[in-house]
Amino acid sequence: MNEIEILTERNRQFASSYTNQLPLMPRFSTIILTCIDARVDPAHVLGLEAGEALVMRTGGGRVNKEIALELGILSMMARRALGEQFQGFSLAIVHHTDCGFERLANPQIGAGISQGLGIEASKIDALAIHDHTQSLKDDFARLQHSPHVPKNLTVGGYLFDVETGLLKEVIPSERLAVPSQ
Numbered sequence: 001m002n003e004i005e006i007l008t009e010r011n012r013q014f015a016s017s018y019t020n021q022l023p024l025m026p027r028f029s030t031i032i033l034t035c036i037d038a039r040v041d042p043a044h045v046l047g048l049e050a051g052e053a054l055v056m057r058t059g060g061g062r063v064n065k066e067i068a069l070e071l072g073i074l075s076m077m078a079r080r081a082l083g084e085q086f087q088g089f090s091l092a093i094v095h096h097t098d099c100g101f102e103r104l105a106n107p108q109i110g111a112g113i114s115q116g117l118g119i120e121a122s123k124i125d126a127l128a129i130h131d132h133t134q135s136l137k138d139d140f141a142r143l144q145h146s147p148h149v150p151k152n153l154t155v156g157g158y159l160f161d162v163e164t165g166l167l168k169e170v171i172p173s174e175r176l177a178v179p180s181q
């Protein structure tokens with residue numbers, strides 16, 4: 001049995017007791033953005049149950065243009081579905097210790113990958129995690145400056161420690177404000 005077959009067999013077991021009871025809209029107005037790392041699945045580390053929250057995953061849990069656009073789309077869809085009662089989503093950006101994207105901050109690794117892919121080194125560096133607090137601040141600022149992200153989005157930054165399993169607040173949750181010019 002190959003790995004996909006193992007997973008599809010697990011799915012058959014899941015489906016054997018499955019009932020379709022959950023609505024399209026999640027129970028919490030919460031979106032989790034975290035790393036693709038197999039150790040930081042919100043279903044495990046946050047105890048997230050099916051139907052509770054939206055989950056987005058990128059390398060490092062970094063905010064990029066596509067994530068910003070999707071946040072805009074999701075907010076507009078929720079507003080259409082719920083009308084005035086929709087107060088905006090809360091986004092938790094979750095980075096973690098021992099992240100593979102910390103490796104991209106190594107100039108040799110970053111240069112090797114950018115050359116291998118034939119792209120500018122700055123594009124790799126924008127995804128690299130040099131410092132967790134700074135990366136979370138940068139991601140907050142990317143959302144703040146995106147024309148697609150609604151200002152009623154509440155954003156907090158968190159760091160998951162793969163040693164202890166604990167989540168630490170790094171940027172307290174706050175609403176995106178219009179950046180001062």
Ligand SMILES: [Zn+2]
Nearest residue numbers: 035037099100
């Ligand atoms: Zn990671």
